Amino acid sequence: MELSLKFNINQKLSLRNPEESDLGRKIIQHGIVLVHQMGFEVFTFKKLAKEIGTTEASIYRYFENKHRLLLYIVDWYWSWQEYRLMFQTNNIASAEERLKIAISLLSDQVEDDVSTSYINEKLLYEIVMSEGAKSYLTKHVAEDNKAKFFKPYKDLCARIAGFIRDYNPDYKYPFSLSSTIIEMAHSQKYYMHNLPSLTDFGASKDETQIVSFLENLVFSSIRKH
Amino acid sequence: MELSLKFNINQKLSLRNPEESDLGRKIIQHGIVLVHQMGFEVFTFKKLAKEIGTTEASIYRYFENKHRLLLYIVDWYWSWQEYRLMFQTNNIASAEERLKIAISLLSDQVEDDVSTSYINEKLLYEIVMSEGAKSYLTKHVAEDNKAKFFKPYKDLCARIAGFIRDYNPDYKYPFSLSSTIIEMAHSQKYYMHNLPSLTDFGASKDETQIVSFLENLVFSSIRKH
DNA sequence: TCATCTATAATAGTAATACTTTCAACAAAA
DNA sequence: TTTTGTTGAAAGTATTACTATTATAGATGA
Numbered sequence: 001m002e003l004s005l006k007f008n009i010n011q012k013l014s015l016r017n018p019e020e021s022d023l024g025r026k027i028i029q030h031g032i033v034l035v036h037q038m039g040f041e042v043f044t045f046k047k048l049a050k051e052i053g054t055t056e057a058s059i060y061r062y063f064e065n066k067h068r069l070l071l072y073i074v075d076w077y078w079s080w081q082e083y084r085l086m087f088q089t090n091n092i093a094s095a096e097e098r099l100k101i102a103i104s105l106l107s108d109q110v111e112d113d114v115s116t117s118y119i120n121e122k123l124l125y126e127i128v129m130s131e132g133a134k135s136y137l138t139k140h141v142a143e144d145n146k147a148k149f150f151k152p153y154k155d156l157c158a159r160i161a162g163f164i165r166d167y168n169p170d171y172k173y174p175f176s177l178s179s180t181i182i183e184m185a186h187s188q189k190y191y192m193h194n195l196p197s198l199t200d201f202g203a204s205k206d207e208t209q210i211v212s213f214l215e216n217l218v219f220s221s222i223r224k225h
Numbered sequence: 226m227e228l229s230l231k232f233n234i235n236q237k238l239s240l241r242n243p244e245e246s247d248l249g250r251k252i253i254q255h256g257i258v259l260v261h262q263m264g265f266e267v268f269t270f271k272k273l274a275k276e277i278g279t280t281e282a283s284i285y286r287y288f289e290n291k292h293r294l295l296l297y298i299v300d301w302y303w304s305w306q307e308y309r310l311m312f313q314t315n316n317i318a319s320a321e322e323r324l325k326i327a328i329s330l331l332s333d334q335v336e337d338d339v340s341t342s343y344i345n346e347k348l349l350y351e352i353v354m355s356e357g358a359k360s361y362l363t364k365h366v367a368e369d370n371k372a373k374f375f376k377p378y379k380d381l382c383a384r385i386a387g388f389i390r391d392y393n394p395d396y397k398y399p400f401s402l403s404s405t406i407i408e409m410a411h412s413q414k415y416y417m418h419n420l421p422s423l424t425d426f427g428a429s430k431d432e433t434q435i436v437s438f439l440e441n442l443v444f445s446s447i448r449k450h
Numbered sequence: 451t452c453a454t455c456t457a458t459a460a461t462a463g464t465a466a467t468a469c470t471t472t473c474a475a476c477a478a479a480a
Numbered sequence: 481t482t483t484t485g486t487t488g489a490a491a492g493t494a495t496t497a498c499t500a501t502t503a504t505a506g507a508t509g510a
Contacts, residue, residue: 021304023487038364039363041363045467045469046466046468054488055490056468057469057488057489057490059485060468060469060470061486061487065469066468102415133358134359134362136419137422138266139264139267141420142419143417145420151347153423153496157422157423158422172425172437173438175422175425176416176426176435180405180442183408186240187404188401188404188405190362191401194366194367194370195375196399197379198400199413200398200399202399210401213401213402216398217398217402217405217446220445220448223445241457269497270496270498271496271497279458280459280460280461281497282458282459282498282499283459285499286457289498290498291497
């Protein structure tokens with residue numbers, strides 16, 4: 001069986017659906033490569049155009065600006081993470097186990113996933129780690145939110161909050177704890193590699209310790225006494 | 226008694242010490258106002274020059290670029306927070322109490338502090354909440370780190386980690402928990418106001434609930450069993 | 451007091467960024 | 481076959497992110 005994944009990303013993010021054309025897919029594919037390579041601030045549509053042998057104007061026919069492209073790939077990432085989580089937690093009865101899977105999926109080293117031909121999930125993971133916050137840290141966050149640009153992130157957050165609720169219906173902060181897990185899975189890894197003294201893993205650079213830290217954090221908070 | 230606070234900010238951040246001249250202080254003061262008003266991306270030295278009645282070139286004699294200015298005010302903020310924390314926890318014997326003070330200082334609504342004439346701490350708090358991560362989410366984080374541009378943040382993190390250690394010397398993740406507290410105090414408030422469904426406080430918009438969430442998170446993790 | 455040093459202002463200039471517009475070429479759809 | 485839609489090519493604009501040059505006013509110092 002050959003499976004190929006497609007997520008329906010918010011139509012309003014792009015002027016033309018990039019999944020439906022060769023050029024569109026190239027924009028996404030090489031957009032990911034270049035943003036990863038040079039960082040979001042240095043990345044421009046002109047450089048992307050040169051990379052894929054097209055023109056700036058052609059790219060602008062797909063995305064209003066580079067922030068929309070960032071939102072697009074970040075939304076894709078969260079959709080993909082939620083899909084993975086659904087898939088991996090399917091038929092798992094224990095809420096504890098489901099939560100552990102969630103923590104592990106968010107913290108683990110991601111490898112490029114074969115079921116999506118033109119998207120490199122490993123690069124995408126690193127982009128979300130180091131550029132993801134820039135998708136919502138803007139003065140236009142309210143409009144973007146109204147346009148539902150953060151829905152995939154919220155959906156994932158709500159799903160994990162659901163696991164927390166399943167585990168302990170009396171715990172008072174399932175959503176905040178869920179967003180804390182998601183954020184910290186990414187931030188602690190960024191710190192570990194770039195600002196190690198903000199963590200306890202600087203010396204070992206051992207990714208599995210992040211999982212231990214988060215599991216300890218989560219389960220001591222929600223455990224029933 | 227009239228007290229005035231001065232923090233020694235990393236010399237390498239500025240080309241000329243902005244504290245020592247009228248223009249320099251105006252750059253900091255109105256830099257904070259404008260970054261708060263329009264957001265870091267839209268903010269430019271040209272706009273700042275116009276606001277304070279000087280020229281772009283004059284501002285460039287103080288700061289190489291706007292990212293350095295951001296680092297400067299963010300460093301000032303973390304120094305100020307550490308100072309407040311030291312001050313407020315002085316003579317408090319109980320590690321639990323010291324940790325609660327830390328959480329509260331980081332989460333509380335900050336009011337403009339009279340002891341610093343030209344810096345508006347309230348605006349600065351909001352800037353760090355919505356722009357602070359941009360100080361280290363760059364491709365040049367390694368060099369910036371080598372130049373010690375993140376030292377004030379790390380110092381604060383280490384101080385709170387010390388409180389955690391005092392409370393429970395066996396807890397394995399004092400630094401990661403400390404950076405989690407600092408980050409989440411700011412992020413959860415940002416979410417509460419801008420992306421409420423990532424939190425449990427969207428409806429009430431009650432800031433004290435963030436304190437409760439963080440206290441619960443911290444103390445259930447580090448409590449000895 | 452004269453020299454000089456410094457900080458700022460005023461002005462101009464450059465390369466790059468973030469777009470927009472127009473038009474031609476071509477392929478697919480009706 | 482006409483129409484429509486997509487891309488390429490080329491050009492143009494306003495703004496950004498700087499750098500450089502010169503002039504001037506005020507403080508410092510010999």
